Amino acid sequence: xxxxxxxxxxxxxxxxxxxxxxxxxxxxxxxxxxxxxxxxxxxxxxxxxxxxxxxxxxxxxxxxxxxxxxxxxxxxxxxxxxxxxxxxxxxxxxxxxxxxxxxxxxxxxxxxxxxxxxxxxxxxxxxxxxxxxxxxxxxxxxxxxxxxxxxxxxxxxxxxxxxxxxxxxxxxxxxxxxxxxxxxxxxxxxxxxxxxxxxxxxxxxxxxxxxxxxxxxxxxxxxxxxxxxxxxxxxxxxxxxxxxxxxxxxxxxxxxxxxxxxxxxxxxxxxxxxxxxxxxxxxxxxxxxxxxxxxxxxxxxxxxxxxxxxxxxxxxxxxxxxxxxxxxxxxxxxxxxxxxxxxxxxxxxxxxxxxxxxxxxxxxxxxxxxxxxxxxxxxxxxxxxxxxxxxxxxxxxxxxxxxxxxxxxxxxxxxxxxxx
Amino acid sequence: xxxxxxxxxxxxxxxxxxxxxxxxxxxxxxxxxxxxxxxxxxxxxxxxxxxxxxxxxxxxxxxxxxxxxxxxxxxxxxxxxxxxxxxxxxxxxxxxxxxxxxxxxxxxxxxxxxxxxxxxxxxxxxxxxxxxxxxxxxxxxxxxxxxxxxxxxxxxxxxxxxxxxxxxxxxxxxxxxxxxxxxxxxxxxxxxxxxxxxxxxxxxxxxxxxxxxxxxxxxxxxxxxxxxxxxxxxxxxxxxxxxxxxxxxxxxxxxxxxxxxxxxxxxxxxxxxxxxxxxxxxxxxxxxxxxxxxxxxxxxxxxxxxxxxxxxxxxxxxxxxxxxxxxxxxxxxxxxxxxxxxxxxxxxxxxxxxxxxxxxxxxxxxxxxxxxxxxxxxxxxxxxxxxxxxxxxxxxxxxxxxxxxxxxxxxxxxxxxxxxxxxxxxxxxxxxxxxxxxxxxxxxxxxxxxxxxxxxxxxxxxxxxxxxxxxxxxxxxxxxxxxxxxxxxxxxxxxxxxxxxxxxxxxxxxxxxxxxxxxxxxxxxxxxxxxxxxxxxxxxxxxxxxxxxxxxxxxxxxxxx
Ligand SMILES: Cc1cc2nc3c(=O)[nH]c(=O)nc-3n(C[C@H](O)[C@H](O)[C@H](O)COP(=O)(O)OP(=O)(O)OC[C@H]3O[C@@H](n4cnc5c(N)ncnc54)[C@H](O)[C@@H]3O)c2cc1C
Ligand SMILES: Cc1cc2nc3c(=O)[nH]c(=O)nc-3n(C[C@H](O)[C@H](O)[C@H](O)COP(=O)(O)OP(=O)(O)OC[C@H]3O[C@@H](n4cnc5c(N)ncnc54)[C@H](O)[C@@H]3O)c2cc1C
Numbered sequence: 001x002x003x004x005x006x007x008x009x010x011x012x013x014x015x016x017x018x019x020x021x022x023x024x025x026x027x028x029x030x031x032x033x034x035x036x037x038x039x040x041x042x043x044x045x046x047x048x049x050x051x052x053x054x055x056x057x058x059x060x061x062x063x064x065x066x067x068x069x070x071x072x073x074x075x076x077x078x079x080x081x082x083x084x085x086x087x088x089x090x091x092x093x094x095x096x097x098x099x100x101x102x103x104x105x106x107x108x109x110x111x112x113x114x115x116x117x118x119x120x121x122x123x124x125x126x127x128x129x130x131x132x133x134x135x136x137x138x139x140x141x142x143x144x145x146x147x148x149x150x151x152x153x154x155x156x157x158x159x160x161x162x163x164x165x166x167x168x169x170x171x172x173x174x175x176x177x178x179x180x181x182x183x184x185x186x187x188x189x190x191x192x193x194x195x196x197x198x199x200x201x202x203x204x205x206x207x208x209x210x211x212x213x214x215x216x217x218x219x220x221x222x223x224x225x226x227x228x229x230x231x232x233x234x235x236x237x238x239x240x241x242x243x244x245x246x247x248x249x250x251x252x253x254x255x256x257x258x259x260x261x262x263x264x265x266x267x268x269x270x271x272x273x274x275x276x277x278x279x280x281x282x283x284x285x286x287x288x289x290x291x292x293x294x295x296x297x298x299x300x301x302x303x304x305x306x307x308x309x310x311x312x313x314x315x316x317x318x319x320x321x322x323x324x325x326x327x328x329x330x331x332x333x334x335x336x337x338x339x340x341x342x343x344x345x346x347x348x349x350x351x352x353x354x355x356x357x358x359x360x361x362x363x364x365x366x367x368x369x370x371x372x373x374x375x376x377x378x379x380x381x382x383x384x385x386x387x388x389x390x391x392x393x394x395x396x397x398x399x400x401x402x403x404x405x406x407x408x409x410x411x412x413x414x415x416x417x418x419x420x
Numbered sequence: 421x422x423x424x425x426x427x428x429x430x431x432x433x434x435x436x437x438x439x440x441x442x443x444x445x446x447x448x449x450x451x452x453x454x455x456x457x458x459x460x461x462x463x464x465x466x467x468x469x470x471x472x473x474x475x476x477x478x479x480x481x482x483x484x485x486x487x488x489x490x491x492x493x494x495x496x497x498x499x500x501x502x503x504x505x506x507x508x509x510x511x512x513x514x515x516x517x518x519x520x521x522x523x524x525x526x527x528x529x530x531x532x533x534x535x536x537x538x539x540x541x542x543x544x545x546x547x548x549x550x551x552x553x554x555x556x557x558x559x560x561x562x563x564x565x566x567x568x569x570x571x572x573x574x575x576x577x578x579x580x581x582x583x584x585x586x587x588x589x590x591x592x593x594x595x596x597x598x599x600x601x602x603x604x605x606x607x608x609x610x611x612x613x614x615x616x617x618x619x620x621x622x623x624x625x626x627x628x629x630x631x632x633x634x635x636x637x638x639x640x641x642x643x644x645x646x647x648x649x650x651x652x653x654x655x656x657x658x659x660x661x662x663x664x665x666x667x668x669x670x671x672x673x674x675x676x677x678x679x680x681x682x683x684x685x686x687x688x689x690x691x692x693x694x695x696x697x698x699x700x701x702x703x704x705x706x707x708x709x710x711x712x713x714x715x716x717x718x719x720x721x722x723x724x725x726x727x728x729x730x731x732x733x734x735x736x737x738x739x740x741x742x743x744x745x746x747x748x749x750x751x752x753x754x755x756x757x758x759x760x761x762x763x764x765x766x767x768x769x770x771x772x773x774x775x776x777x778x779x780x781x782x783x784x785x786x787x788x789x790x791x792x793x794x795x796x797x798x799x800x801x802x803x804x805x806x807x808x809x810x811x812x813x814x815x816x817x818x819x820x821x822x823x824x825x826x827x828x829x830x831x832x833x834x835x836x837x838x839x840x841x842x843x844x845x846x847x848x849x850x851x852x853x854x855x856x857x858x859x860x861x862x863x864x865x866x867x868x869x870x871x872x873x874x875x876x877x878x879x880x881x882x883x884x885x886x887x888x889x890x891x892x893x894x895x896x897x898x899x900x901x902x903x904x905x906x907x908x909x910x911x912x913x914x915x916x917x918x919x920x921x922x923x924x925x926x927x928x929x930x931x932x933x934x935x936x937x938x939x940x941x942x943x944x945x946x947x948x949x950x951x952x953x954x955x956x957x958x959x960x961x962x963x964x965x966x967x968x969x970x971x972x973x974x975x976x977x978x979x980x981x
Contacts, residue, residue, distance in 0.1 A: 044969065047966065047969075048969075048973070049970075049973035049974070051973065056972055056976065056977035057972075057973075057976060057977075058976035058977055059976075059977050091973070091974040091975070092974065093920045093938065093974035093975050094920075094924060094934050094938065095938070095974060095975050095976065097974075097976060123871050123872050124872070125872055125873070125874045125875060126874070126921070128874075128921070128924070131924045131925075131928065131934065134934055135924065135934035135935075135938075138933060138934055138935060163872045164872070228973070228974070229974075230969075230970035230971065230973050230974040231916065231966060231969070231970035231973075291965065292961055292962055292964075292965035293962060293965040293966050293969055295962070298958045298961075298962075299956065299957065299958045299961035300958065342730045345726055346726040346729075346953050346954050346955070346956050347725065347726055347950075347953060347954060348953075349953040349956050349961070349964070350949050350950040350952075350953035350954075351945075351946055351949040351950075351953075351968070353946070359968060361961065361964075361965060362968075395968075395972065395977065396969070
């Protein structure tokens with residue numbers, strides 16, 4: 001083992017910088033062990049909706065079970081409000097949903113009662129105020145609470161940015177004091193013209209690095225908040241910003257690169273990346289590279305092998321996006337090569353037909369005991385831990401990712417401390 | 421969640437018709453239109469949706485019957501002629517597909533190239549009938565320049581010219597036109613029985629049931645045309661005849677759809693069993709097809725399997741290797757109603773379609789249309805309607821080759837239309853493709869809305885106004901009907917950005933509640949999940965995961981119907 005690596009002084013390396021990876025970094029630092037993050041970035045967390053749950057929101061019982069470490073992490077990131085008993089948000093699909101925690105910019109309907117919430121009519125291609133108001137008003141819980149939604153004309157908010165800009169462009173604009181003030185004035189004037197109102201629901205436009213929702217609420221005396229978008233919402237950009245801020249504050253190095261290989265050498269772990277010839281080395285590694293959506297797991301079945309003119313060659317149906325000793329499992333069976341040159345029967349990848357079936361690809365996870373990674377014969381791989389979607393055998397959810405992240409970060413730090 | 425009710429009060433006060441047509445494929449809608457033009461009162465029943473069967477799941481080509489060139493050139497001539505007529509009545513629906521047939525080096529390949537060249541030379545003499553261009557013979561170098569994706573040791577290539585068409589749009593156009601001329605169109609309404617009326621011997625009772633509302637009833641008619649494609653034997657049995665009187669050989673064929681146009685030409689390749697398959701640029705995607713296997717399963721649920729997909733990929737990748745890195749986004753399958761023959765019978769093979777008069781089976785007034793092609797639907801429908809008309813003492817000749825289909829009367833300039841309603845010229849071109857001159861009506865709606873055009877589906881460039889137009893004027897009764905007519909939700913995004921919003925619009929138009937619209941939209945996602953899964957590669961798998969996460973976050977789990 002000749003080459004000394006660049007970052008040996010960092011005792012823990014965390015692969016992946018989504019919710020699980022950053023939570024692991026937080027937990028590790030809490031025990032005084034400095035982590036190094038290596039990730040391509042832009043995983044599932046970057047695209048998430050703004051809601052945090054332990055499981056899929058309408059099936060999983062509401063739960064506030066967060067331990068101290070998880071709470072500390074959530075406080076450190078400082079964008080979420082945790083109140084599982086009392087969180088209801090409106091989605092852009094016209095549904096009102098519960099959440100265990102949510103981005104503070106989202107309008108929490110649970111703190112409203114017997115009220116008409118206003119929805120501005122804006123000339124924006126993916127914003128249909130009339131439909132949204134009608135659809136949210138249809139919700140049973142809202143009706144019980146006496147909540148109604150009403151659209152109103154707000155044409156002074158129409159400008160080219162509203163018409164053609166992306167959600168994040170608008171959010172970025174509202175981050176600036178001038179943009180924000182002007183928007184607030186127009187909105188407030190339109191509400192007065194409509195005959196007044198206490199609360200207004202908006203799209204995912206309320207800032208990226210500033211708490212625009214609370215600033216404007218205080219400023220114009222009307223409570224404003226966002227509806228939750230399904231994919232690529234501004235909440236994801238806020239997460240990116242907040243995580244970055246925290247990592248910078250803590251002076252934690254983040255390397256943006258593709259992990260290619262993970263190997264154990266003399267009791268240490270070497271992480272090979274694509275842009276550097278030398279591997280990064282550490283005593284312990286937390287693998288938090290996400291699932292199919294985040295790019296941590298790829299479907300390999302039926303993909304041609306590179307440089308193989310002849311034909312396909314036998315392969316696992318899916319694999320991690322880098323090589324290493326980790327073993328993937330589905331339903332307790334470890335992944336093995338498929339008895340076909342063309343991959344496995346893809347029919348299995350269709351969505352399950354019954355309500356509670358879990359999609360096959362949601363069940364893929366790393367062979368492990370808790371967060372401790374095991375090899376194929378069920379022996380622990382010392383110093384290797386797993387977190388996030390890779391450590392879940394059910395549909396991924398952010399709080400579950402954070403919980404496993406905290407668990408794995410703690411375990412990795414302890415491992416380093418005891419083996420120092 | 422129960423089916424959302426259809427608000428279109430399908431007022432069909434008339435219960436006595438001259439003609440009842442069973443089946444809303446090209447043949448059925450073609451006959452309906454011809455009857456309506458000749459002034460016969462007619463009603464069409466379609467069990468599922470227009471173009472649900474073979475007509476909406478074909479290779480989408482209007483070929484000139486090149487297959488029959490050696491056995492019976494007369495058929496080729498007729499096919500080319502009729503293909504020319506279709507172009508005349510619906511020019512907007514056709515697009516040129518140039519084919520390239522590379523010949524790979526093997527024993528006798530040079531001679532084979534000569535033969536192919538000569539063969540298409542003979543075909544050239546019919547091409548003017550359908551405004552086709554003459555074939556060319558290419559050197560290997562020329563072939564590679566024109567189609568850089570070709571691989572292998574090529575001795576030469578031949579190109580020839582065909583036309584593409586969207587079968588669902590063709591059926592819809594025929595049905596809309598028939599409707600405008602007074603015919604009735606009842607989709608999602610299956611025929612359940614055919615009986616002679618004892619009260620008036622020249623009439624028959626047709627019992628129907630609406631599969632959405634479960635309402636049932638019966639109408640009377642003088643003539644029944646069974647145009648139910650591969651279902652034809654089943655339909656015959658509804659009239660108490662043995663299914664064999666309208667036997668078809670059910671030949672299943674599948675297609676794989678890729679996210680973009682992968683080649684300049686439609687590339688012809690040979691499968692392992694020597695069948696010819698092709699990869700064709702079709703509208704803004706590429707389509708790989710097709711298979712031909714006997715199918716004895718449920719005709720209402722025909723889907724491609726991963727085996728069939730791999731058979732096609734194996735065949736095309738030898739000629740066009742980059743297919744392996746292409747992204748498959750969708751598959752579809754249909755069943756050809758091929759003329760029945762146990763073992764090849766030369767006479768049958770030289771014919772494409774056949775009309776069976778069931779008088780010889782004791783059921784005077786019932787006819788079955790078996791076989792056919794998109795390319796020859798018009799002439800087939802004319803032949804059928806000639807018989808029906810003669811029987812009903814109607815002496816109007818067919819005019820279906822002269823009168824334009826809806827939207828086919830005038831060609832619009834995409835650039836101008838784009839300016840009028842401030843949309844992208846590419847979007848305008850797509851709009852005109854689907855609606856011909858009727859695109860103007862949609863453009864007017866966009867202008868009238870005084871808003872920035874709301875594109876709901878960006879894969880196919882479909883605006884809110886187009887969705888509303890299609891729902892109002894094209895017999896949409898459930899969400900999948902919209903998708904069949906516009907291809908909404910079938911693009912590379914797999915419905916991620918469009919289905920929920922489109923569901924809301926359809927709900928608004930049809931008077932459903934927002935949650936009914938949502939559940940209909942999710943139903944489409946669920947059913948198309950299967951058609952995507954069988955061809956899933958890594959990129960599309962990620963899309964699938966994102967789609968699922970986004971739906972769950974916004975709508976919840978288990979809300980999928
Ligand atoms: C559209 C959407 C909506 C969602 N909505 C909700 C919701 O409402 N409620 C809820 O609780 N959860 C929701 N989730 C789920 C939640 O966001 C995820 O479960 C959670 O964020 C997963 O975090 P993670 O850290 O495990 O993975 P990720 O956030 O995916 O992070 C993995 C990281 O690893 C990196 N990586 C992967 N492979 C490599 C490699 N080879 N080299 C280097 N880096 C690599 C990726 O680039 C990425 O940055 C949603 C997810 C999506 C996609
Ligand atoms: C894979 C494939 C590729 C093809 N490629 C081409 C091509 O490139 N070019 C070409 O010209 N032709 C092609 N064809 C052939 C062409 O598509 C068909 O021959 C033609 O569409 C048949 O039309 P049809 O109206 O008879 O039948 P269909 O389109 O199958 O219509 C029959 C309809 O009857 C309905 N029905 C059934 N039972 C009942 C009932 N009891 N009551 C009411 N309705 C009922 C069904 O729901 C169905 O919609 C292809 C076919 C296939 C399968």
